[in-house]
Amino acid sequence: MSAAEYLRITGLHAFYGESHILHGMDLVVNRGECVSLLGRNGAGRTTTLRAILGLTGSRTGSIMVNGRETIAMATHRIARLGVGYCPEERGIYASLSCEENLLMPPQLGSGGMSLEEIYAMFPNLFERRHSQGTRLSGGEQQMLAMARILRSGARLLLLDEISEGLAPVIVQTLGEIILQLKEKGFTIVLVEQNFRFAAPLADRMYIVEHGQIAQEIAQGEIHAKKELLQEYLGV
Amino acid sequence: MGQLMLGLVNGSFYAVLSLGLAVIFGMLNIINFAHGALYMMGAFLAWMGLEYLGIGYWQALVLAPLTVGVFGIVIERTMLQWLYKLDHLYGLLLTFGLALVIEGLFTNGYGVSGQPYSIPAELSGGFNLGFMFLPHYRGWVILASLAVCFGTWFGIEKTRLGAYLRAATENPKLTQAFGINVPLMVMLTYGFGAALAGFAGVLAAPVIQVSPLMGSHLIITVFAVVVIGGMGSILGSILTGLGLGVIEGITNLLYPAASATVVFVIMAIVLLVRPAGLFGKEQ
Numbered sequence: 001m002s003a004a005e006y007l008r009i010t011g012l013h014a015f016y017g018e019s020h021i022l023h024g025m026d027l028v029v030n031r032g033e034c035v036s037l038l039g040r041n042g043a044g045r046t047t048t049l050r051a052i053l054g055l056t057g058s059r060t061g062s063i064m065v066n067g068r069e070t071i072a073m074a075t076h077r078i079a080r081l082g083v084g085y086c087p088e089e090r091g092i093y094a095s096l097s098c099e100e101n102l103l104m105p106p107q108l109g110s111g112g113m114s115l116e117e118i119y120a121m122f123p124n125l126f127e128r129r130h131s132q133g134t135r136l137s138g139g140e141q142q143m144l145a146m147a148r149i150l151r152s153g154a155r156l157l158l159l160d161e162i163s164e165g166l167a168p169v170i171v172q173t174l175g176e177i178i179l180q181l182k183e184k185g186f187t188i189v190l191v192e193q194n195f196r197f198a199a200p201l202a203d204r205m206y207i208v209e210h211g212q213i214a215q216e217i218a219q220g221e222i223h224a225k226k227e228l229l230q231e232y233l234g235v
Numbered sequence: 236m237g238q239l240m241l242g243l244v245n246g247s248f249y250a251v252l253s254l255g256l257a258v259i260f261g262m263l264n265i266i267n268f269a270h271g272a273l274y275m276m277g278a279f280l281a282w283m284g285l286e287y288l289g290i291g292y293w294q295a296l297v298l299a300p301l302t303v304g305v306f307g308i309v310i311e312r313t314m315l316q317w318l319y320k321l322d323h324l325y326g327l328l329l330t331f332g333l334a335l336v337i338e339g340l341f342t343n344g345y346g347v348s349g350q351p352y353s354i355p356a357e358l359s360g361g362f363n364l365g366f367m368f369l370p371h372y373r374g375w376v377i378l379a380s381l382a383v384c385f386g387t388w389f390g391i392e393k394t395r396l397g398a399y400l401r402a403a404t405e406n407p408k409l410t411q412a413f414g415i416n417v418p419l420m421v422m423l424t425y426g427f428g429a430a431l432a433g434f435a436g437v438l439a440a441p442v443i444q445v446s447p448l449m450g451s452h453l454i455i456t457v458f459a460v461v462v463i464g465g466m467g468s469i470l471g472s473i474l475t476g477l478g479l480g481v482i483e484g485i486t487n488l489l490y491p492a493a494s495a496t497v498v499f500v501i502m503a504i505v506l507l508v509r510p511a512g513l514f515g516k517e518q
Contacts, residue, residue, distance in 0.1 A: 053412045079414035091409040095401045103395075104402050105413035152413070
């Protein structure tokens with residue numbers, strides 16, 4: 001494995017109870033790269049993120065995180081390798097205030113952002129810091145779900161549908177934040193439905209279909225492969 | 236006045252016991268029917284410690300809850316942990332069975348007649364408050380229970396560990412995905428809940444006869460307290476426990492025949508008006 005690789009998934013199968021969702025997933029994410037997983041609903045993109053953290057039912061194959069095999073590890077041990085997860089449903093805790101939500105994930109390693117840096121990046125969260133987590137607006141909750149994993153020192157960010165259901169101006173802000181995070185050297189896996197949001201941010205894109213990678217598209221190839229994208233995503 | 240004080244003492248036991256049940260239910264989703272048996276174990280361990288090993292009250296107050304807590308952890312690791320994915324009913328049945336086994340073993344060994352346990356010398360006697368006589372030991376039970384309840388409430392609501400606990404109660408999988416060892420927290424929570432029951436048992440030992448059935452006498456009332464307060468509510472179980480103890484005491488004064496049923500009448504009324512309990516959140 002090359003030093004640049006941060007995440008390598010090989011032959012990954014994952015199940016929820018009886019249903020077989022991932023059928024031999026293979027993908028690589030390099031250090032500092034932003035990779036987007038595109039595809040239709042139910043293609044297996046969210047399951048891929050959940051499987052990385054061991055949140056699915058049984059899983060087989062190989063998932064290397066920063067050079068460590070994690071397929072047999074408990075969820076909390078995988079997280080401690082420096083994996084930050086922002087789930088699709090955002091997962092804001094109703095029983096915790098905004099700031100408690102932000103401080104909840106324990107320190108996984110050094111190099112996390114300080115609370116000041118986070119509030120500078122998300123000024124709304126500073127204003128709402130004493131509010132109950134679930135009293136925040138949809139956009140603020142999304143910001144909080146992202147901000148929460150920046151403090152912990154996680155270097156690999158798994159972001160699931162962060163642009164979903166938000167106003168265009170907030171989606172634009174989120175795009176700018178992703179660019180700042182790339183500059184700070186975070187490695188990002190972006191699961192997206194919204195091709196227009198993901199296209200300018202991603203260094204590479206994978207198209208997921210039927211629980212497998214159907215296509216890999218580099219940033220430079222987007223124009224050339226427009227028809228292919230249309231066929232898979234209907235955009 | 237004396238009845239009121241007796242009510243507060245009973246209420247203190249209700250509060251500590253229902254607090255343990257609430258903490259366990261919140262985190263493990265298990266309705267811990269073994270709680271009365273764990274309470275009885277606490278009292279019995281105190282009695283056995285004095286009888287066989289010469290361990291006094293104050294040491295027993297620490298050692299017995301610790302032992303009961305460790306016993307709880309063993310139960311959680313060997314049995315309860317396999318039930319979390321199943322319906323509440325399985326946890327209830329298993330813990331109910333455990334309660335019967337534990338009580339049966341103690342009954343076999345010691346019979347059902349109570350063993351006397353005397354009040355420690357430091358706490359015998361009482362204050363004359365002018366309008367009533369307050370035995371020192373009763374005052375101590377109320378104070379110690381309040382301190383333990385407040386400490387637990389503070390730990391859960393105001394500290395960092397408590398924030399982990401609340402997060403893990405609300406969304407265990409996501410909390411584990413942030414790097415927190417949730418299975419370990421669940422294990423320690425059950426151990427802590429069991430230790431609370433053991434603590435109440437030691438506190439109760441000098442007030443009532445130490446008997447294998449002392450737990451099953453109390454536990455039904457404690458469950459009513461938990462239902463009235465709201466399943467899983469920390470503050471609710473503490474306040475309801477104390478409040479109902481007092482109400483029981485007052486009823487005993489006004490109409491003694493109703494004192495054993497008043498809690499259940501209140502439970503029925505509360506369930507009609509607020510099905511989630513006084514402090515519970517509607518789902």
